[in-house]
Amino acid sequence: xxxxxxxxxxxxxxxxxxxxxxxxxxxxxxxxxxxxxxxxxxxxxxxxxxxxxxxxxxxxxxxxxxxxxxxxxxxxxxxxxxxxxxxxxxxxxxxxxxxxxxxxxxxxxxxxxxxxxxxxxxxxxxxxxxxxxxxxxxxxxxxxxxxxxxxxxxxxxxxxxxxxxxxxxxxxxxxxxxxxxxxxxxxxxxxxxxxxxxxxxxxxxxxxxxxxxxxxxxxxxxxxxxxxxxxxxxxxxxxxxxxxxxxxxxxxxxxxxxxxxxxxxxxxxxxxxxxxxxxxxxxxxxxxxxxxxxxxxxxxxxxxxxxxxxxxxxxxxxxxxxxxxxxxxxxxxxxxxxxxxxxxxxxxxxxxxxxxxxxxxxxxxxxxxxxxxxxxxxxxxxxxxxxxxxxxxxxxxxxx
Amino acid sequence: xxxxxxxxxxxxxxxxxxxxxxxxxxxxxxxxxxxxxxxxxxxxxxxxxxxxxxxxxxxxxxxxxxxxxxxxxxxxxxxxxxxxxxxxxxxxxxxxxxxxxxxxxxxxxxxxxxxxxxxxxxxxxxxxxxxxxxxxxxxxxxxxxxxxxxxxxxxxxxxxxxxxxxxxxxxxxxxxxxxxxxxxxxxxxxxxxxxxxxxxxxxxxxxxxxxxxxxxxxxxxxxxxxxxxxxxxxxxxxxxxxxxxxxxxxx
Numbered sequence: 084x085x086x087x088x089x090x091x092x093x094x095x096x097x098x099x100x101x102x103x104x105x106x107x108x109x110x111x112x113x114x115x116x117x118x119x120x121x122x123x124x125x126x127x128x129x130x131x132x133x134x135x136x137x138x139x140x141x142x143x144x145x146x147x148x149x150x151x152x153x154x155x156x157x158x159x160x161x162x163x164x165x166x167x168x169x170x171x172x173x174x175x176x177x178x179x180x181x182x183x184x185x186x187x188x189x190x191x192x193x194x195x196x197x198x199x200x201x202x203x204x205x206x207x208x209x210x211x212x213x214x215x216x217x218x219x220x221x222x223x224x225x226x227x228x229x230x231x232x233x234x235x236x237x238x239x240x241x242x243x244x245x246x247x248x249x250x251x252x253x254x255x256x257x258x259x260x261x262x263x264x265x266x267x268x269x270x271x272x273x274x275x276x277x278x279x280x281x282x283x284x285x286x287x288x289x290x291x292x293x294x295x296x297x298x299x300x301x302x303x304x305x306x307x308x309x310x311x312x313x314x315x316x317x318x319x320x321x322x323x324x325x326x327x328x329x330x331x332x333x334x335x336x337x338x339x340x341x342x343x344x345x346x347x348x349x350x351x352x353x354x355x356x357x358x359x360x361x362x363x364x365x366x367x368x369x370x371x372x373x374x375x376x377x378x379x380x381x382x383x384x385x386x387x388x389x390x391x392x393x394x395x396x397x398x399x400x401x402x403x404x405x406x407x408x409x410x411x412x413x414x415x416x417x418x419x420x421x422x423x424x425x426x427x428x429x430x431x432x433x434x435x436x437x438x439x440x441x442x443x444x445x446x447x448x449x450x451x452x453x454x455x456x457x458x459x460x461x462x463x464x465x466x467x468x469x470x471x472x473x474x475x476x477x478x479x480x481x482x483x
Numbered sequence: 484x485x486x487x488x489x490x491x492x493x494x495x496x497x498x499x500x501x502x503x504x505x506x507x508x509x510x511x512x513x514x515x516x517x518x519x520x521x522x523x524x525x526x527x528x529x530x531x532x533x534x535x536x537x538x539x540x541x542x543x544x545x546x547x548x549x550x551x552x553x554x555x556x557x558x559x560x561x562x563x564x565x566x567x568x569x570x571x572x573x574x575x576x577x578x579x580x581x582x583x584x585x586x587x588x589x590x591x592x593x594x595x596x597x598x599x600x601x602x603x604x605x606x607x608x609x610x611x612x613x614x615x616x617x618x619x620x621x622x623x624x625x626x627x628x629x630x631x632x633x634x635x636x637x638x639x640x641x642x643x644x645x646x647x648x649x650x651x652x653x654x655x656x657x658x659x660x661x662x663x664x665x666x667x668x669x670x671x672x673x674x675x676x677x678x679x680x681x682x683x684x685x686x687x688x689x690x691x692x693x694x695x696x697x698x699x700x701x702x703x704x705x706x707x708x709x710x711x712x713x714x715x716x717x718x719x720x721x722x723x724x725x726x727x728x729x730x731x732x733x734x
Binding site: 294295368369370371373374375377378379382386387 | 541564574581582590594640
């Protein structure tokens with residue numbers, strides 16, 4: 084075969100391969116966006132996951148809250164409230180509050196739920212109405228709302244014709260991923276704070292200080308092996324070995340701290356490897372130059388070698404962040420799968436990936452929500468990427 | 484004449500291989516001494532013995548003594564850091580640190596714990612002036628040293644070395660990576676520096692050795708074949724091998 088044809092075949096293979104990869108990656112993005120974009124909104128990001136049930140005492144006959152502007156849904160001028168039929172992110176039918184007049188008697192009420200009696204509670208846009216207790220024009224107490232399988236129009240006409248509203252039972256907005264977002268960031272910070280210094284320092288030791296002994300080789304081999312260990316094994320180890328450690332800090336269950344510790348162990352080999360690779364590329368002549376100027380070995384390493392290696396180390400950090408965001412197997416054991424709206428260091432929580440896992444492993448997989456979360460994950464990775472790149476640029480501005 | 488190094492019976496081994504054999508030599512203060520010889524003859528290795536840079540190479544063993552100011556630098560009491568501040572080194576390839584020009588020159592003093600900004604500025608300015616680089620870089624001291632040309636980078640490395648105010652400057656083929664114009668500048672610089680410093684230079688160019696050095700040592704296969712006044716070495720070499728080498732019959 085002539086060289087020309089061989090070249091052509093090789094070129095075609097590379098073109099073809101890159102074409103396939105671009106197509107596949109593009110398809111993933113298109114799939115995620117087409118499925119999840121409609122579910123994606125700001126409320127999803129800032130809301131709690133669990134909605135609260137609230138019962139407020141109203142005891143009012145209403146008033147006149149006529150407004151001039153158009154509002155979404157059906158507006159009741161007597162009560163100053165607009166309602167709309169909607170479907171929430173869990174695919175349940177709800178009656179949603181789309182507008183509430185600031186002076187409406189339904190806006191601010193006293194709670195009559197057991198536990199927080201007489202606490203002031205408010206009704207906000209986006210909350211859903213479960214039940215409204217009314218007294219009809221005939222003086223008969225009854226109720227209207229979602230639990231009667233009524234729609235927004237019926238509820239509005241019922242309360243408009245009623246003599247008075249005695250109380251209202253409603254749900255705050257839920258289904259948001261705020262807590263998982265926070266937990267994910269928590270986890271990134273905890274695992275990096277632990278793994279980065281340890282990983283970088285041990286890589287420095289292995290590459291710069293340790294002699295080329297057999298033991299050293301063995302350690303290196305071990306680290307390389309650890310990079311390939313499935314994370315579920317780390318998860319098992321975390322829950323058995325590291326749980327007692329978190330108990331010292333007062334943990335009683337699996338916790339975000341435990342997840343962070345486990346993640347930091349998962350990250351350690353990655354960070355060590357990328358740091359070492361970065362150190363290998365630093366030219367020996369720079370080390371010689373520094374030493375010949377009477378710098379000590381540690382001065383050489385921390386003032387000359389390490390700044391040159393920052394780029395490589397940050398690549399390791401980037402890979403680590405990706406790993407933390409994407410991890411689910413190791414975290415099921417160590418953090419639990421309970422979606423916790425007020426994540427704390429020693430409480431359970433879920434990351435975004437775990438949340439996707441929960442949604443998809445339920446009886447009715449929620450593709451839309453999972454895709455929406457995936458988009459958010461993509462955005463987070465992108466933003467962190469930019470931040471790390473900016474830091475790298477700042478560090479290496481002299482490395483032209 | 485004052486000596487800066489007295490080398491006695493120096494042997495150097497890389498593992499089993501002997502790279503230097505029974506070297507005896509006196510190196511004089513405020514003179515330029517050139518080491519010439521074919522590649523692999525041990526001249527660079529010997530140069531690196533003088534500031535103990537060979538310590539970094541694994542499996543390198545040294546027998547014999549090198550005395551500086553009456554003290555053996557290979558005795559266990561020697562502070563290597565202190566030795567290297569007194570015996571600076573310029574390498575074959577310019578190796579500026581990836582920092583600003585200022586930080587490069589201030590690196591050595593800073594490592595010694597000097598923090599006073601004004602004092603550092605004085606040192607940097609003085610060193611750059613001595614290295615004949617100041618005029619070219621005075622407006623961009625805070626720019627990356629890697630933006631300089633090869634010749635400028637090498638002069639920066641010399642300035643970096645001078646900033647430590649060493650007694651001796653070791654130069655390991657400092658011009659071999661440079662063009663003729665940059666080489667001429669460095670040679671001029673060496674001429675000026677020898678008033679203040681002892682300079683020991685390894686070079687592949689015999690013309691360079693004859694131009695700039697006061698003393699010349701000819702190395703062959705790890706031995707010093709001839710060491711004498713440069714003029715004598717080049718005009719009336721005592722050894723046949725030296726004559727063959729400098730007349731270009733081998734090497």
